Amino acid sequence: xxxxxxxxxxxxxxxxxxxxxxxxxxxxxxxxxxxxxxxxxxxxxxxxxxxxxxxxxxxxxxxxxxxxxxxxxxxxxxxxxxxxxxxxxxxxxxxxxxxxxxxxxxxxxxxxxxxxxxxxxxxxxxxxxxxxxxxxxxxxxxxxxxxxxxxxxxxxxxxxxxxxxxxxxxxxxxxxxxxxxxxxxxxxxxxxxxxxxxxxxxxxxxxxxxxxxxxxxxxxxxxxxxxxxxxxxxxxxxxxxxxxxxxxxxxxxxxxxxxxxxxxxxxxxxxxxxxxxxxxxxxxxxxxxxxxxxxxxxxxxx
Amino acid sequence: xxxxxxxxxxxxxxxxxxxxxxxxxxxxxxxxxxxxxxxxxxxxxxxxxxxxxxxxxxxxxxxxxxxxxxxxxxxxxxxxxxxxxxxxxxxxxxxxxxxxxxxxxxxxxxxxxxxxxxxxxxxxxxxxxxxxxxxxxxxxxxxxxxxxxxxxxxxxxxxxxxxxxxxxxxxxxxxxxxxxxxxxxxxxxxxxxxxxxxxxxxxxxxxxxxxxxxxxxxxxxxxxxxxxxxxxxxxxxxxxxxxxxxxxxxxxxxxxx
Numbered sequence: 001x002x003x004x005x006x007x008x009x010x011x012x013x014x015x016x017x018x019x020x021x022x023x024x025x026x027x028x029x030x031x032x033x034x035x036x037x038x039x040x041x042x043x044x045x046x047x048x049x050x051x052x053x054x055x056x057x058x059x060x061x062x063x064x065x066x067x068x069x070x071x072x073x074x075x076x077x078x079x080x081x082x083x084x085x086x087x088x089x090x091x092x093x094x095x096x097x098x099x100x101x102x103x104x105x106x107x108x109x110x111x112x113x114x115x116x117x118x119x120x121x122x123x124x125x126x127x128x129x130x131x132x133x134x135x136x137x138x139x140x141x142x143x144x145x146x147x148x149x150x151x152x153x154x155x156x157x158x159x160x161x162x163x164x165x166x167x168x169x170x171x172x173x174x175x176x177x178x179x180x181x182x183x184x185x186x187x188x189x190x191x192x193x194x195x196x197x198x199x200x201x202x203x204x205x206x207x208x209x210x211x212x213x214x215x216x217x218x219x220x221x222x223x224x225x226x227x228x229x230x231x232x233x234x235x236x237x238x239x240x241x242x243x244x245x246x247x248x249x250x251x252x253x254x255x256x257x258x259x260x261x262x263x264x265x266x267x268x269x270x271x272x273x274x275x276x277x278x279x280x281x282x283x284x285x286x287x288x289x290x291x292x293x294x295x296x297x298x299x300x301x302x
Numbered sequence: 303x304x305x306x307x308x309x310x311x312x313x314x315x316x317x318x319x320x321x322x323x324x325x326x327x328x329x330x331x332x333x334x335x336x337x338x339x340x341x342x343x344x345x346x347x348x349x350x351x352x353x354x355x356x357x358x359x360x361x362x363x364x365x366x367x368x369x370x371x372x373x374x375x376x377x378x379x380x381x382x383x384x385x386x387x388x389x390x391x392x393x394x395x396x397x398x399x400x401x402x403x404x405x406x407x408x409x410x411x412x413x414x415x416x417x418x419x420x421x422x423x424x425x426x427x428x429x430x431x432x433x434x435x436x437x438x439x440x441x442x443x444x445x446x447x448x449x450x451x452x453x454x455x456x457x458x459x460x461x462x463x464x465x466x467x468x469x470x471x472x473x474x475x476x477x478x479x480x481x482x483x484x485x486x487x488x489x490x491x492x493x494x495x496x497x498x499x500x501x502x503x504x505x506x507x508x509x510x511x512x513x514x515x516x517x518x519x520x521x522x523x524x525x526x527x528x529x530x531x532x533x534x535x536x537x538x539x540x541x542x543x544x545x546x547x548x549x550x551x552x553x554x555x556x557x558x559x
Contacts, residue, residue, distance in 0.1 A: 157421045160420055160421055160423060161417065161420045161421060164415060164419075164420035164427070164431070165406075165409075165410065165413050165415045165420065165430075165431070165434070166415065166416065166417050166420045167420065168399070168403055168406055168407050168410075169407065169410055171396060171398050171399060171403075172396050172399075172407045172410075174398070175396040175397050175398050175399070176394045176395075176396060176397075178358075178390075178394060179390065179394035179395070179396065180396075180407070181358075181378040181379060182356065182378060182382070182387075182388050182390075182394075183382065183407050183408050183410050183411070183470065183474065184378075184379050184382030184383060184408075184410045184411030184474050185379060185407075185410050186377075186379040187379070193416075193417055194417075197417060239398070
């Protein structure tokens with residue numbers, strides 16, 4: 001990744017890779033909740049927006065330094081994630097989908113309508129960039145490295161969580177909630193904890209997004225964004241850390257590549273998603289791995 | 303003698319679902335380190351009673367005492383910590399996990415690494431993880447599945463899956479083990495092995511309460527038997543007493559044989 005960061009000097013490509021990094025953080029956090037613990041959220045853009053607007057409001061209206069607003073935003077996301085997660089995750093299946101959908105819509109409306117604080121539909125401008133000494137972290141190479149260093153850190157952290165007592169408890173919950181409870185897992189607490197964890201990751205992604213772009217508007221944190229996050233997880237592969245990277249990359253790059261279809265862009269996009277899901281229902285990661293294994297087995301046998 | 307100490311006391315427990323009275327004023331006591339069987343025709347309320355004891359739902363009336371303490375209505379994860387473990391009639395293993403991981407989940411209540419601990423990996427977390435793995439492997443040795451530790455649990459033959467479930471239940475270091483039809487779906491050889499395993503578990507100091515349809519197994523290993531019929535306790539006694547009871551023969555054994 002570092003080599004890629006040095007090699008790519010075209011600002012457009014640098015920005016694209018930075019956005020992929022931010023999306024990877026979102027997908028990875030949501031995958032911990034959806035892929036491992038088996039709990040869906042159709043409103044996770046709310047926490048992405050909470051991170052972005054939280055730091056945006058603190059640094060513009062209240063002149064906080066971005067470094068001071070970072071812990072504030074993350075702690076707020078953790079607490080609100082737990083407190084919202086505890087009651088909402090009593091629901092399951094379709095009902096949980098509806099509940100989280102409602103959460104996403106409410107938070108989006110707050111971003112749009114509370115215009116004295118958020119700037120309303122026209123957005124919040126003048127968010128200061130992160131600075132390290134005299135270095136200003138912008139959308140160029142510095143932003144690329146800041147985002148991808150964060151992604152690598154969370155790859156390690158999430159890998160450790162998955163391979164631990166908590167990771168096993170999450171998968172137990174996803175596999176069989178009844179047997180998980182009978183094994184001594186406090187399921188209501190665990191669900192809220194992982195919801196809170198994924199909220200923190202989404203808020204961190206929002207924080208980076210706000211400070212890199214310097215401008216945010218409610219449309220980046222709407223229902224469609226929540227759906228895109230779910231799509232990244234599902235297309236990449238549920239319960240797969242690498243799948244989150246792959247899913248985020250595909251869902252970010254696909255629209256860029258599909259510009260050649262101009263008016264038909266969204267149709268082709270939808271069609272590709274359908275084809276992937278029909279032929280690789282386990283997601284791209286598993287699908288590709290299985291294909292490799294099959295080819296290898298065929299060459300071995302012939 | 304320690305055998306005279308009532309470890310689990312069920313007193314006047316009733317439970318209704320809608321208009322159906324699944325349990326009606328059921329009372330009995332299970333002595334410490336006994337193997338206690340619960341028998342009765344289908345729909346007698348055996349599994350409902352298991353669910354009430356293990357905390358899946360509270361009884362409508364009555365009390366349940368574990369080692370002298372009231373436990374009715376307590377949440378399941380707390381009861382596991384207090385020493386109640388159970389298996390399921392239809393085997394509920396974690397499908398995405400290996401045999402070893404399934405048993406490791408059973409260690410959940412005896413370990414304490416949280417989300418932060420998992421991310422930071424303090425030295426004590428690594429020690430705890432090693433301890434849990436050793437414990438899980440010991441239990442797999444005990445049920446004879448150490449060689450299959452890394453296989454996916456749901457790929458094993460059904461009889462072995464039951465053993466994985468028992469190992470998982472034992473991993474929480476229970477004082478009371480509830481076995482819901484452990485011999486269902488097992489052949490004669492497997493059933494014979496199972497009865498020796500249950501006796502071995504009792505020898506570890508665990509009190510066992512089991513629901514079972516296999517009469518040979520039940521009569522062979524139980525210290526006491528409670529017969530339920532349509533939610534009520536019909537009889538209670540030693541296997542010999544139960545076998546010679548006319549009421550039981552009529553309600554249950556008589557119909558079956």
